[in-house]
Amino acid sequence: MKRKTKYVNYTKWGYIFLIPFFITYIVFSLIPLISTIYNSFFENYMSGLTQIGPKFIGFDNYSSIFFKSELPVYLKNTFVIWMMGFIPQIIFSLLLAAWFTDLKLKLKCTGFFKTVFYMPNIIMASAFSMLFFTMFSDAGPVNNLLNSMGLPTYRFLAEVAGTRGLIAFMNYLMWFGNTTIILMAAIMGIDTSLFEAAQIDGANSWQTYKKITMPLIKPILAYVLITSLIGGIQMFDVPQILTNGNGNPNRTSMTAIMYLNKHLYSKNYGMAGALSVILFIVTCILSFFVFRYITKDRFAEKVMKRKRGDSCEN
Amino acid sequence: MKKKLFSLLLVCILVITSLVGCGSDGDKEVVKQKTDDQDVVTQTTDDQEVVTQTAKEQGKVLNIYCWNTEFQDRFEYFKKSGKLPEDVVVNFIVTPNENNAYQNALDAALLNQESASADDKIDIFLVEADYALKYVNTDYTLDVVNDIGLSEADLSQQYQYTKDIVTNGNGVQKGVTWQATPGLFAYRRSIAKDILGTDDPAEVQKALADWTKFNEVADQASAKGYKMLSGYDDSYRTFANNISAPWVTNDVITVDANLMKWVDQTKSFTDKGYNNKTSLWAPEWSADQGPDGKVFGFFYSTWGINFTLLGNALETSKDEGGKEEVGNGIYGDYAVCYGPESYYWGGTWICAAAGTDNASLIKDIMYVMTCDAAVLKQITVDTQDYTNNQAAMNELAAGDFKSDFLGGQNHIKLFAESATKIDMSNISPYDQGLTEEFQKAFKDYFDGNVDKDTALSNFYNAAIEKYPNLKK
Numbered sequence: 029m030k031r032k033t034k035y036v037n038y039t040k041w042g043y044i045f046l047i048p049f050f051i052t053y054i055v056f057s058l059i060p061l062i063s064t065i066y067n068s069f070f071e072n073y074m075s076g077l078t079q080i081g082p083k084f085i086g087f088d089n090y091s092s093i094f095f096k097s098e099l100p101v102y103l104k105n106t107f108v109i110w111m112m113g114f115i116p117q118i119i120f121s122l123l124l125a126a127w128f129t130d131l132k133l134k135l136k137c138t139g140f141f142k143t144v145f146y147m148p149n150i151i152m153a154s155a156f157s158m159l160f161f162t163m164f165s166d167a168g169p170v171n172n173l174l175n176s177m178g179l180p181t182y183r184f185l186a187e188v189a190g191t192r193g194l195i196a197f198m199n200y201l202m203w204f205g206n207t208t209i210i211l212m213a214a215i216m217g218i219d220t221s222l223f224e225a226a227q228i229d230g231a232n233s234w235q236t237y238k239k240i241t242m243p244l245i246k247p248i249l250a251y252v253l254i255t256s257l258i259g260g261i262q263m264f265d266v267p268q269i270l271t272n273g274n275g276n277p278n279r280t281s282m283t284a285i286m287y288l289n290k291h292l293y294s295k296n297y298g299m300a301g302a303l304s305v306i307l308f309i310v311t312c313i314l315s316f317f318v319f320r321y322i323t324k325d326r327f328a329e330k331v332m333k334r335k336r337g338d339s340c341e342n
Numbered sequence: 343m344k345k346k347l348f349s350l351l352l353v354c355i356l357v358i359t360s361l362v363g364c365g366s367d368g369d370k371e372v373v374k375q376k377t378d379d380q381d382v383v384t385q386t387t388d389d390q391e392v393v394t395q396t397a398k399e400q401g402k403v404l405n406i407y408c409w410n411t412e413f414q415d416r417f418e419y420f421k422k423s424g425k426l427p428e429d430v431v432v433n434f435i436v437t438p439n440e441n442n443a444y445q446n447a448l449d450a451a452l453l454n455q456e457s458a459s460a461d462d463k464i465d466i467f468l469v470e471a472d473y474a475l476k477y478v479n480t481d482y483t484l485d486v487v488n489d490i491g492l493s494e495a496d497l498s499q500q501y502q503y504t505k506d507i508v509t510n511g512n513g514v515q516k517g518v519t520w521q522a523t524p525g526l527f528a529y530r531r532s533i534a535k536d537i538l539g540t541d542d543p544a545e546v547q548k549a550l551a552d553w554t555k556f557n558e559v560a561d562q563a564s565a566k567g568y569k570m571l572s573g574y575d576d577s578y579r580t581f582a583n584n585i586s587a588p589w590v591t592n593d594v595i596t597v598d599a600n601l602m603k604w605v606d607q608t609k610s611f612t613d614k615g616y617n618n619k620t621s622l623w624a625p626e627w628s629a630d631q632g633p634d635g636k637v638f639g640f641f642y643s644t645w646g647i648n649f650t651l652l653g654n655a656l657e658t659s660k661d662e663g664g665k666e667e668v669g670n671g672i673y674g675d676y677a678v679c680y681g682p683e684s685y686y687w688g689g690t691w692i693c694a695a696a697g698t699d700n701a702s703l704i705k706d707i708m709y710v711m712t713c714d715a716a717v718l719k720q721i722t723v724d725t726q727d728y729t730n731n732q733a734a735m736n737e738l739a740a741g742d743f744k745s746d747f748l749g750g751q752n753h754i755k756l757f758a759e760s761a762t763k764i765d766m767s768n769i770s771p772y773d774q775g776l777t778e779e780f781q782k783a784f785k786d787y788f789d790g791n792v793d794k795d796t797a798l799s800n801f802y803n804a805a806i807e808k809y810p811n812l813k814k
Contacts, residue, residue: 073810073811074449075809075810075811076476076479076480076771077449077452077453077476077477077480077482078480080810080811097803098803165624165625165626166619166620166624166626167625167626167629183619183789186619186789186791187791188791274782276782276785276786277785277786277789277791277792278786278791278792278796278800279800290804290807290808291807293442293775293807293808294807294808294809294810296810299810
């Protein structure tokens with residue numbers, strides 16, 4: 029027997045252990061993705077018990093979505109509701125993350141509070157929105173409370189502001205804990221000597237926060253923004269359950285994915301496919317911006333380093 | 343090498359055992375024994391019921407698709423008739439109605455009907471009026487006369503509207519029902535006395551004889567601090583059952599003038615505060631029917647009066663130990679009159695599925711449960727459900743049948759008269775979906791969020807989303 033190499037080659041194991049991921053990815057993500065695109069070019073639905081199609085109709089599904097449907101309205105709804113939830117979410121998360129990591133404040137029981145803030149995220153979204161649906165119904169506990177305090181009652185789910193507000197509030201409650209923890213991790217990753225140096229130089233808390241914390245957690249902030257945006261585009265469970273799939277009132281709380289779900293009734297694979305492809309492209313564009321943002325940052329760092337290196341040599 | 347083989351073996355065993363767990367259906371064990379010419383099958387179900395079967399040319403398994411246990415309860419009457427062969431296993435496959443789940447399950451099963459094995463095929467399925475034509479207009483349902491073998495004479499005592507609902511475009515009847523569900527207007531006697539000075543059903547009916555008079559009474563009710571109706575959809579069926587054209591003709595959606603009358607009436611009631619802005623089946627709606635309610639009346643059909651309204655009227659519900667008697671809540675304070683227009687609400691039809699291997703058994707079931715006057719009369723006497731036999735119902739109407747809940751009124755008499763007036767020739771397969779979307783779209787109009795035209799165009803959008811083949 030002749031030995032080929034003096035060391036054991038482990039590289040093939042890396043590939044072997046990756047196989048399960050690729051199989052799962054191909055079966056559950058890639059094939060559905062391709063078949064969605066394929067289906068979007070066909071007229072294919074059920075009318076009662078009769079199957080209509082599949083018949084190749086080119087881009088007709090796309091043109092009817094762009095010119096006949098109200099998709100832009102639903103995209104706008106999605107964006108508005110997402111913003112209504114995201115702005116308070118990011119403000120409170122930044123505030124809480126700053127407090128929890130502040131060395132001077134030395135808050136007690138942060139672990140307890142972190143758990144409490146994260147709690148709403150553990151509850152199933154559907155259970156959460158059922159709870160809100162009952163609490164804010166016309167004769168629900170909240171209106172009873174308003175009534176007993178002598179205040180006028182408010183039909184939350186029959187008013188645009190009420191419904192959108194509740195959805196945004198629920199999204200905010202569910203996600204601010206998660207964002208707080210991510211931002212805390214980002215802040216704790218900053219070298220404490222920077223804060224100490226700032227303290228010695230006489231900077232106050234606000235200056236430290238603005239000049240040191242904020243710039244250094246910027247990449248993480250961008251990450252939070254983009255993941256939340258992509259999650260926002262896919263907003264579905266909360267408004268679906270809260271408005272029983274109707275996006276009341278006047279479809280002002282109908283999100284893009286709820287609109288997609290509407291096509292399930294007639295098993296309209298063609299239209300649903302076309303809609304999914306459009307949403308996929310929108311998400312792709314947004315993701316592209318993140319990717320560029322993050323890589324641009326790294327690129328800039330590299331440039332800076334090289335410049336510094338140059339100046340040293342000189 | 344040995345180690346490798348051994349570990350491979352172990353992995354295989356692990357995988358196989360874990361997969362085996364998924365496959366076996368622990369509920370049922372079927373043991374077959376061969377004795378002479380007959381197959382005797384012993385089936386053990388989870389409730390330890392043991393049925394011994396003997397073979398004949400008919401199928402041994404009767405599969406019934408339904409959405410609740412109502413038919414299962416009524417099926418006891420068929421069992422009592424003794425016509426159910428001892429060796430036939432009856433399976434009730436129940437899928438709840440919510441979010442179209444029942445129809446989805448039924449559609450999937452029907453589309454598989456041809457390839458399913460004889461014992462897995464659907465034999466009977468139940469449908470509701472709103473979507474009956476979806477099935478009746480296809481070859482998935484059997485003709486009750488020519489395929490199943492019921493005679494025209496057998497069906498002669500059934501109310502005409504119950505036959506119209508399950509008759510396809512060629513005049514072929516594809517289903518039968520054991521109940522007729524004419525609707526009436528159930529009002530509070532105490533409130534009627536306060537507003538109209540009388541609680542006599544005949545007098546109240548005079549005051550509510552048409553929609554103009556109905557609206558006048560609403561004015562008076564409001565002046566005395568009462569609400570005429572509870573919510574938006576309360577009067578919908580009364581208008582919708584009296585339309586002049588079906589929802590859909592040649593794939594074009596028509597919004598009937600009578601439906602727009604409902605819109606206008608409800609809008610004016612809402613703006614004037616004549617209703618409580620509730621929705622059907624919402625907790626607020628049920629509460630309006632109870633002791634604290636201030637609502638004059640409700641449009642309700644047979645089952646609604648004896649079951650839903652009665653339940654809601656009690657102060658202490660039956661579950662909490664309350665009794666159905668005068669003194670518990672407003673038991674006895676309701677009465678019924680015809681109301682402005684005749685209509686029906688609800689009902690369940692029995693259809694025989696194409697491909698069934700139990701045709702003669704289905705004939706027996708359909709005959710006993712929907713044509714046999716004695717059985718139908720007994721069902722009404724036992725359960726107060728209004729059944730689909732004109733002779734039997736007229737007999738009860740003429741008798742001294744009375745309801746304590748309705749203050750001693752013989753409501754069967756009113757049902758019997760109302761049922762013959764219902765005209766359901768204008769139904770379409772799209773009724774359920776379009777009705778739902780219409781009510782939803784106009785809820786925004788009633789709430790004041792949109793104007794009438796926007797609501798109408800929202801309705802068209804939602805309708806075409808649901809049924810891509812329809813046009814405005």
